Amino acid sequence: MAPPFTQLLLLLQLLLITLFTLTSSSPHHQHRGGHPLDSITPSEFAQVRSIILSSRLASNHHHHHHNLTFQYVGLDPPPKPTLLSWLSSSPTSSLPPRRAFAIIRFDKQTFEITIDLSTNTIVFDQLYNGPEYPLFTGEEQAEATLLPLSYPPFLESLRKRGLKVEEVVCVTYSVGWFGGRAKAKREMKALCFYLNGTVNLYVRPLEGITVVVDLDVMEISRYYDRITVPVPKADGTEFRTFNVEPPFGPNVNGVTIVQPDGPGFVMDGHIIRWANWNFHLGFDVRAGVIISLASIFDVQKQEFRRVLYKAYVSELFVPYMDPTEEWYYKTFFDAGEFGFGLCTLPLEPLRDCPANAVFIDAFYAGQDGKPLQIPNALCVFERYAGDVMWRHTETGIPGQFIREVRPEVTLVVRMVSTVGNYDYIIDWEFKQSGSIVAKVGLSGILEVKGTAYTHTDKINEEAFGTLIAENTLGIYHDHFLSYHIDLDIDGEANSFVKNKLVTKRVKDNSSLRKSYWTVEKVTARTESEANIKVGTEAAELVVVNPNKKTKLGNPIGYRLIPRSPPASSLLSDDDYPQIRGAFTKYDLWVTPYNNSEKWVAGLYADQSRGDDTIATWSERDREIENKDIVLWYTVGFHHVPSQEDFPVMPTLSGGFELRPTNFFEANPVLNSRVPMPVNWPNCTSPHK
Template sequence: MLLEGSKLSKEDQESQLDDDFEHFQQHKGESIHDYYVRFAKLMNDMRNIKMIMSRMQLNSKFVNNMLPEGGVSEMSAIELIALRTSGLDRLGKWKDLYKLYVSSPLCGKALVLTNAVRWRKLRILIRFLFFTCIIALLLLLTFTNLPYPLPFTTTNTNCSGDSPRCTTIKQPPKPKQPTKDNLHTSDVPHHPLDPLTLNELNKVREILLSNTLLRNTDKYALHSIVLEEPDKSVMLRWKYGDELPARKASVIARVNGVTHVLCVDIGTGQVTPVDVGEKSGYPTMTIEDMTSATWAPLGNLEFNRTIMARGIDLKDLACLPISLGWFGTKEENRRLIKVQCYSMQGTVNFYMRPIEGLTVVLDMDTKEVIEINDNGKNIPIPKAAAMVRDPNSGEMRNVMYKGFTSELFVPYMDPTDAWYFKTYMDAGEYGFGLQAMPLDPLNDCPRNAYYMDGVFAAGDGIPYVRSNMVCVFESYAGDIGWRHSESPITGMEIREVRPKVTLVVRMAASVANYDYIVDWEFQTDGLIRVKVGLSGILMVKGTPYVNMNQVNEVENLHGTLLSENVIGVIHDHYITFYLDMDVDGPDNSFVKVNIKRETTTPEESPRLSYLKAVRNVAKTEKDAQVKLKLYDPSEYHMVNPSKKTRVGNPVGYKLVPGGTAASLLDHDDPPQKRGAFTNNQIWVTPYNKSEEWAGGLFTYQSQGEDTLAVWSERDRAIENKDIVMWYTLGFHHVPCQEDFPIMPTVSSSFDLKPVNFYESNPILNIPPNVEKDLPVCNAAASA
């Protein structure tokens, strides 16, 4: 045994103890008590120098080195408990000794002691849990019965005095906030135009699955389940407090390869087919369509060989579904999709690593690979319902019944085999709302934003919730709503300024590589601004070139060389908005106020020319078609001829275009036939409930026979009628190196501005900002 105070080194001590442990055994004539004590001392010495032995080693050593004639009769009850709880009785080699131990008169005594110890511990635990529950219950009763929330202290910035730093001030108690049902299981509609709730979507699915159309098949997909809006005449009569009209759902279902449009009465369970006429196209793709298409090529041996031949690991593959448009009879009678892939190796920005020239054509209904085109083997993969309150009368007045993004047309300007078909209809083919993504608090929207969730239905009809789909916030960027100062020349000291404060409603959709941020801004002067921001990541093309000096002068790259082996392809974006203007009522007229130059004679004036406003009221649809021209300027008014101001002007709102672009494609080009709604920037049509989607109801692989341009050919009457205005916001995008590898946000907008709608400027009633009403902070940066 190692004696206390030994001068041996730690290594020598370990060696000696290891030897003692190896040869440890019960001496002849040694009682089991002495044997146990000696073993315990050895264990203590080993622990002192931190020699680690497993429980199994210790148990095995103790049992195996006990003399066969050794017994347990001399052991005390405490020692028996120690042995029992050490795990010795679980060893197979202890079985014989354990039989002796069990038959010993001390065994019962040991068991009683063991059970007594356990019962005492259990009683302590029960007491602790009992008193904890009592205290928790008392606290709960106390807090829930308080007449007001407990006061709290929060850190605010208050630097208006001489203090060099912000201080902590006490806030008044906050009012109790309503609880939010994050699962939306308790949502109920309060307004006839409220979207279908989660429970209503479940009910619609239940009704459809019990209907004969879907009952006996599993080959179906529900491409769209949305509210079947009540007729506009019903809505205009409805007031808050009235009973809601019957809630119905409009469903686009594809069953056994055939498309059906259905109206489902949620209350009665009745399913009514809707005749929408002959359509050449297909419904918007479901999320399941897109997801399954990206994986389908991996089941094809030829495709996998092509990928591996490029030295790409299949696990590094990222594939995207791409709508193929329509270019003739080849695409007819089959719901097809093209898939193109990228390499994720060494990057999360896989859009910068296209596998150029490789395109897979799939049948979306069968998931069969129809065709594989591989023309890029030698191209390297690059490295890496609106109302306005009149401020004078307090009356609520209509401006617009409904406004939304109707279609997005994004044609790429590369006619080569792997790119010619990239002429996307992002709303009709992919679903603009379906691609909306949760907003990131503090980054997508400011601190004071209120968030709204979205409820969607999957392809099988099962509803699901996406949080933070829309944010609403008040914005003040330091802009001026109105100001005027008088100079000392007049002898008056006047300086009046009013801030421009805006209520913003925002959503963002991520359609593959591009992100679209759409803001509806409502300003205090009655102006409504619709702003679209484009951001995200470029869709690029692979190339063998690493420098422009390698490119022949006559060669067309169809874009810009952004980096080694990377071309950003030229493309356009056209966002068409549906604006059902109801200025002080549904019957409106479209007035083009043309700005004309008038000349004078020397006898009339020293001036040679001046400008004159000529009002032209559009009688029919073709009168209202507008191509914006810089040198033929006009204003575009939507007026109510039946209601005038006190001085006799018709009340109205005018469309004020912002920066925009026009399509330069040939009108006979198949993509432009489908996107013919971009032939004009402004259209006006009579209200028709079935005419809401500029690219047609079934856009996927459509041939352009059901678009805004086709409807307008009927040249229907629009004067003093319930009419809809359509406006297209356009962007030409010639990529530059600053767009690589991520794009800064580029924005454009248009305004709906009151024109003789108010008797005077409503901003007169807005108070100026006062120091005491605003938080004041020192400039600081986040840690």
């Protein structure tokens, strides 16, 4: 919810996010020619910067370039028909035009710029004059968080409380939108925390102090010191291995994953080939990891078949449930405001990902447009958890004991986005049996509220949360991750079908049974027929290709199975955060593919007013039958904090499975063979 960019500038040099030197050769540097869906490369970021800084736009103004900030730079992917046509053409055919899309702030205005990287030209630019604003940069947030530390009223507030400024760290928060019609300034709120004995800053809020920063002039525009509550104590908040105090525990023996022959997947540029899967791996500063062009090899048909055109986290909406002055606005759009990719931080080998993982760097444009590198931003590994892919024991045949078991090995792409306090572990898991499983693990630190209460018995007013430590309320909130899922099941033209399970009565005494259930297939003709709160009725949710059938005549499809309890929004429809995060009204929406509909809560999320959300797009109630359709599924969590979530929260998981349903003619892994056994090497005869 809160951004992690305090002192980011310092960090840049200091520790991990290294300025990418364009002359260096990276092992992950893309192969010659590249792929049209490859993320913008470091040299391309530099090219975008150069084109924009030397453009009419920048040169026409009497300002220095440092007033021009890059709020977003990313790939403007080729139109889907263009890309599909390229894919179906010969391998040597020329690449589609390669374009970048940038949103810049210049002279307190927002500009959208599309650049053709092949021709080195701006092909489109326009002033965006709406009341909403683009993503924050890390740098401007870092700058904003320093302002309070030299702001006399804030220093006075610290003095009153007896706190040392050198132990204070501030964090920036988006301000939201609450019904005003006038265009508001581009502001953030800075809230401050007290270290003094801990590094777990989020659990020690200076509750009651709110600093409002005008980002365009980088000045404090308003300041409130409304209430004073005790700063929660530092004891028991430390989480670093070498600083936690005994008693320790629990302990477990060492355990690791071993692949003596190395990982079984191949990376060809950003195409990953593993077992029967092929897909493209991308990264975007807003979305984070992007899976594209996932196809699966059909052993029976001896060909690759298309499953998924693109999938990514389109938005992550986190509204808090405390309407009081210091908290009402905490309704964050972690992708659209803070950049789910921008908050991606380096994975730790052997801990964030197992020993057999391969790590991949990611790049994005800094505020000045120069490329920045996130080392180890993604990892890819074969997952073996001791599970079973399929099995059967047959004891029914005289004289035979038949037991066939195929262990389950899957491929996982992982990233972790730490949006301030929370850590989101994002997994895309590919199963040989054809399933794609999206998982999210929630860990990190709760957004807590300082309070005078030290025991629930003393709470004599509505607290809006759980008392999770002394002077510490874990405020109720939601996490809503909207997944953009552009399935192309054996082609673009697909339909969304609810296979409703309906009870039938036996009426004619033809059976001793009185009832049974059967399947009624209801194809959604338009968008409004597709929206659902999952779980309110028994139904399978299937995307089919109505133009193709199995040899037996079944519609070829994939179905979506929740892996955690669905959770749609409980906010009132007319509440402002709900208008902005309208996608949370249903767990699932289906839209016809539209190149401009990428961000479920709008291209501009900061101070958005709900004018550009899936709810407004869907008002047209467009036809979705036998069309190129996109599913938008929300993995939601209503989070009632508990004491276990303090001071760092054990991972809570959710997700969904996309599972083939009459896509194959039969079990696609029937003819898979068990991987060769692996033995711990006998060191008297050296291995390898």
